[in-house]
Amino acid sequence: MTTIIDGKQLAKEVNAKTKERVSALKERGRVPGLVVIIVGDDPASAIYVRNKHRKATQLGINSIVRELPATVSQEELLAIVETYNVDPSVHGILVQSPLPVGLDEQAIVAAIDPAKDVDGFHPLNVGRLFANLPGNHPVSCTPRGIMTMLHSLPVHLRGKHAVVVGRSMIVGRPMAAMLLNADMTVSVAHIYTKNLSELTRTADVLVVATGVAHLIKEKDVKPGAIVIDVGMDRDENGKLTGDVDFDGVAEKTAAITPVPGGVGPMTIATLMEQTVDLCEWSE
Ligand SMILES: Nc1nc2c(c(=O)[nH]1)N[C@@H](CN(C=O)c1ccc(C(=O)N[C@@H](CCC(=O)O)C(=O)O)cc1)CN2
Numbered sequence: 428m429t430t431i432i433d434g435k436q437l438a439k440e441v442n443a444k445t446k447e448r449v450s451a452l453k454e455r456g457r458v459p460g461l462v463v464i465i466v467g468d469d470p471a472s473a474i475y476v477r478n479k480h481r482k483a484t485q486l487g488i489n490s491i492v493r494e495l496p497a498t499v500s501q502e503e504l505l506a507i508v509e510t511y512n513v514d515p516s517v518h519g520i521l522v523q524s525p526l527p528v529g530l531d532e533q534a535i536v537a538a539i540d541p542a543k544d545v546d547g548f549h550p551l552n553v554g555r556l557f558a559n560l561p562g563n564h565p566v567s568c569t570p571r572g573i574m575t576m577l578h579s580l581p582v583h584l585r586g587k588h589a590v591v592v593g594r595s596m597i598v599g600r601p602m603a604a605m606l607l608n609a610d611m612t613v614s615v616a617h618i619y620t621k622n623l624s625e626l627t628r629t630a631d632v633l634v635v636a637t638g639v640a641h642l643i644k645e646k647d648v649k650p651g652a653i654v655i656d657v658g659m660d661r662d663e664n665g666k667l668t669g670d671v672d673f674d675g676v677a678e679k680t681a682a683i684t685p686v687p688g689g690v691g692p693m694t695i696a697t698l699m700e701q702t703v704d705l706c707e708w709s710e
């Protein structure tokens with residue numbers, strides 16, 4: 428029997444807890460504040476940012492969306508980030524990715540106060556994650572949401588083999604670190620990996636984040652594996668689909684995420700959770 432991991436339902440559960448935590452903070456006179464900076468007019472980014480704003484507002488988080496033209500300079504953007512770094516009503520700051528060409532995304536992320544780095548992309552927070560340092564620190568929301576999904580399943584991760592396909596800073600790399608921190612044996616595959624199928628077929632947990640529609644087919648998956656599809660691709664008819672051929676693969680798995688309705692909703696729920704974490708940690 429295959430479990431279809433319902434990201435929308437799990438996100439609702441995470442959001443309900445976040446809302447309670449926001450209420451408790453408000454009783455102590457504190458309101459979590461989130462700033463989302465969006466530069467330019469990428470239509471997909473505009474939708475994600477609108478969804479973040481809507482969800483934050485629903486949960487009682489004070490949400491500010493700062494829309495900037497694609498012509499904004501690096502210096503102007505750094506100065507804007509600094510105004511939020513020093514604003515005590517702001518607990519989380521994020522810069523929607525991707526930025527228009529010409530802006531140095533890494534330098535801008537590095538300018539965010541690490542204690543307000545709600546995306547967990549700041550090099551200090553990335554280092555803390557990779558070193559598995561104790562203590563509170565923000566991490567990338569998509570892989571953290573995936574860990575929540577994995578922990579919702581009746582399986583033990585320790586000692587099992589995880590294969591992460593993709594090595595991006597947002598998903599693949601932090602995902603590998605989190606699975607390693609959960610005591611899994613972790614392999615990371617990428618565009619230069621030879622015999623990808625041979626590797627993915629050894630995965631107890633397979634996380635795929637490549638942006639290649641239906642890269643992973645039935646032959647690439649071990650029977651009984653848990654398959655997490657981070658892809659948000661378009662098929663030949665323009666329909667949203669994942670990196671995994673869901674129809675071919677699902678039956679063979681113990682559990683699998685759909686696209687849409689899997690990882691995506693958990694990313695936003697986790698962002699809200701982490702905004703509240705940052706507010707609490709700042710107390
Ligand atoms: N600064 C950041 N930029 C980006 C991040 C991020 O975590 N931080 N992640 C992605 C975009 N993203 C959030 O920002 C995001 C993408 C998709 C979804 C989502 O809910 N997807 C739905 C389907 C949506 C659709 O129909 O198009 C789903 O999978 O069900 C949420 C958040 C890149 N940039």
Ligand SMILES: [Mg+2]
Nearest residue numbers: 688689690691
């Ligand atoms: Mg999804």
